[in-house]
Amino acid sequence: MQLITAQTGPEGKLVSKVLVAQDVYYPGESETKEYYMSVLLDRAKGRNIIVYSTEGGMDIEHVAEHTPELIYKEEIDPLIGLRPFQASRIAYNLGLSGVAMKEMSKFVTALYRAYEETDSAMFEINPVLKTSDNQILAVDAKVNLDDNGLFRHKDYAAMRDESEEDPMEVEASKSNLNFVKLDGNVGCMVNGAGLAMATMDIIKIAGGEPANFLDVGGTANAQTVKAAFNLILQDPNVKAILINIFGGIVRCDRVAQGVIDAYQELGNIRVPIIVRLQGTNAVEAKKLIDDSGLQVYSAILLKEAADLVTKVLEEQA
Incomplete structure (x- = not known):
């Protein structure tokens, strides 16, 4: 079908593939919680920054406009990298404790490592989901690779799908x-x-x-x-x-x-x-x-x- 959404514009986009994903919203749904998290470069400061919020699953621009106090930022010194106490602070600011806090700290650490090792310009996970049994999962993601780093990742360049581009x-x-x-x-x-x-x-x-x-x-x-x-x-x-x-x-x-x-x-x-x-x-x-x-x-x-x-x-x- 020709899928028409706010992202595709009025001309729409031909659907050529369908992704079937695991259902992670299983019983105990009232205990689940969605968060927003992204990693990107703050060019003004010359540092990577983790932007995160308790308001996941929605447009972060909308959150920034209406409830900016719910958006947190963690600056990362590129010479040192993400420190364990920073990952813990992120989990704490998201209101987590116990097992969920430990799992979120591990998730943040893995996310930042993925961002650096892939030479990406941005990793945006929205939503990050805490399941009813305290798992932390990336339910949806947007990743922008830095074209200048692709010479180090020829396997990524080989995955390019030209049918999805103009x-x-x-x-x-x-x-x-x-x-x-x-x-x-x-x-x-x-x-x-x-x-x-x-x-x-x-x-x-x-x-x-x-x-x-x-x-x-x-x-x-x-x-x-x-x-x-x-x-x-x-x-x-x-x-x-x-x-x-x-x-x-x-x-x-x-x-x-x-x-x-x-x-x-x-x-x-x-x-x-x-x-x-x-x-x-x-x-x-x-x-x-x-x-x-x-x-x-x-x-x-x-x-x-x-x-x-x-x-x-x-x-x-």
């Missing part, structure tokens, strides 16, 4: 493109995440909506740009494309050649293209595009690029 984002990763699909009408191709964010702002100011975040990176060449171009054009909602390249490491003429190659290969491209190339070899890049005979709009300033976006959108309205 096909366009999968294709982008194969070309080493940083790509996130959005719901707008203006495709953008940029080098550098900061410039990409600024470009998306410019598109909004111009009256459009970004159709994607796409950073071709600092080592982009004609082949990379061609792959990015093909990716953007797969989106039927795209009404215009803004290419905004500041040539520092990347050479503007390579980007221009990639645009020309893609344009010629694809033939009749249905959407107008606005190109802004500044920096290394920008003059050569402009000449390449001007001599190519392509139907593209050329801009020097970011404001000019924004005005051209407005113009082409109004012409299509």
Whole structure:
């Protein structure tokens, strides 16, 4: 079936697998209790932090907004790691005692070890369940692996399920493109995440909506740009494309050649293209595009690029 939930969005998600799990809410249910627990990095302090609450099984943002006093935090010194007294303090703050407290302390210790050994960016267990016979179980979990650590965990990379990912984002990763699909009408191709964010702002100011975040990176060449171009054009909602390249490491003429190659290969491209190339070899890049005979709009300033976006959108309205 096509499952539609708040997480999938209105387009839904095709169900391809079903997980059958053990029922842990067995007799004595009145004695069970759900908790929230996560481990993540506090970038401001440079320390790992365990966030936990007695209010498990619900959205932690809702708890933070309405009952922030029920959220606890335990900072972990990365040079020392989680100390036994910290695990015990977490169990105590959750209101546990006796066997349940000992089991929770062991659970917290194992959770933190798993977070560190897997090079994860986040472990979120919601809910952590105390059963009626004082077992502590992870009933549901969300784990984000740090891509930068995957070279140490090739077995994890092999478990990747591309059917659960956006096909366009999968294709982008194969070309080493940083790509996130959005719901707008203006495709953008940029080098550098900061410039990409600024470009998306410019598109909004111009009256459009970004159709994607796409950073071709600092080592982009004609082949990379061609792959990015093909990716953007797969989106039927795209009404215009803004290419905004500041040539520092990347050479503007390579980007221009990639645009020309893609344009010629694809033939009749249905959407107008606005190109802004500044920096290394920008003059050569402009000449390449001007001599190519392509139907593209050329801009020097970011404001000019924004005005051209407005113009082409109004012409299509």
